[in-house]
Amino acid sequence: MRAHGFAGTTRGSRALPVAVLILLALLAGCTSAPEPAGKDHWRPEPGTRWQWQLSGRLDPTVDVPVYDIDGFDHKASAVADLHRRGRKVICYLSTGAWEDFRPDAGKFPASVRGKGNGWEGEYWLDIRRTDILEPLMERRIEMCAEKGFDAVEPDNMDGYRNRTGFPLTAADQLRYNRLVARLAHRHGLAVGLKNDLGQIPELEPDFDFAVNEQCAQYDECEELTPFVKAGKAVFHVEYELPVARFCADSRRLGLSSLLKKYELGVWRQECPKGRARNG
Template sequence: MKRTLPLLTLLLLLAGCTTVTGTTTADDRTGGARWRPRPGVAWQWQLSGRLDTSVDVPVYDIDGFDHSRATVTALHRKDRKVICYLSTGAWEKFRPDAKKFPKSVLGRGNGWEGERWLDIRRTDVLEPLMAKRLDMCRRKGFDAVEPDNMDGYRNDTGFPLKAADQLRYNRLVARLAHERGMAVGLKNDLDQIPRLVRDFDFAVNEQCAQYDECGRLKPFIDADKAVFHVEYELPTARFCPDSGRLKLSSMLKKYALGAWRRPC
């Protein structure tokens, strides 16, 4: 149910009132405000294993399908913002809606068991499916969305995807999230950051330090938007000094993305 904001609250939101985790940005499409995390905010990213809710950080990024509204509510009670992880660019055979994806949009494997790239040109098929997934995130009370596999055009998907196809699809996903009052992050897709930074509220990156690419995320920092960053193979001493200089929200994780973390 949409609630009318008190006048004083609305004025504060329009002024970009700062919170512990970021700012709230007025959203004309929803009549409310959505969260926008600011550079340097600490986070936890856990996509496997029993969720550890004891990590003392302002932001959690967890699997949207695997967790209930009650879990999100419990994190909110601890003053956490919660990001809904979804795969929007690849099909996963283990998801409850997997059979709703026609075979015509399923491409080659993306390197993870049971996952295949999607033909993102087929927005006639994918838009309603992704809209339902984002509806799920909204119903569960998530503050934001992390859409994964957003750079298929740079991979061997089995489809002749072009950069323009990726831009169109990524903007579609961002619009669907914003229409539901949620923030949305750009996952990897470094080449298109200059053209997409306005469409997204934060970035999520894997291994930019290992591949000497972290400087390419600067447009998000310059726009006062967080960059949530993880490394898997480098010791923290190798990337934390640069992460601090760049104002990235960085930590070391294991590939399984369980509870273990070593933040900068």
């Protein structure tokens, strides 16, 4: 919080009495205004090592500085334990899809639930309906903040490129993604852009890092360069390519890359250390 300063004023040649100036200065010192949204939140740097675990019993012993874990599945005590081990902790949330297994699932009316997104129990949301979704997503982000997380990974942020059951446009997606970023910053959390490669040029300034799946498999990793050039980490995973197929390019591009299994359990294979390839 930043207190407003006070400067004494005069009218003509007549100054305010000293006692009045002292009183006003004291009152001004008690007056404060919020800092700009997201001013002091965390921003991971390119190449930061990480672990992404969304299933199974949490293993807090992987020796990396960043963990990305499910926000609903873990208590504040798990986040605090990771902090004691020197980790920053990202809160995974789905902000673009309705999940029928979440404790707040009943608060999402049928009118905003669309087609399945390919994962059991998950359905695309009508992101145009911010009148309904904004308070629901803000409560989820508040939950992350209350548990002590450092950042949010909002998932399913590219519905406009999928068959959602709604006529979503690129403009709809930009508005919604920026809304999610503002909500995270409002609660003092960093926020990552998940996938949505086509809108990186517009959205990079709104986000503090990126999370990407399979850019190497689909030959898209170069599109993440704006984040790296801005000094922001790109947390990247592949599922189907061996590390020998993507690690050299990952080092060249400055990505934080892992090989994971689709269930995103404990298992991980990190790119071996090596010299970046010119190209």
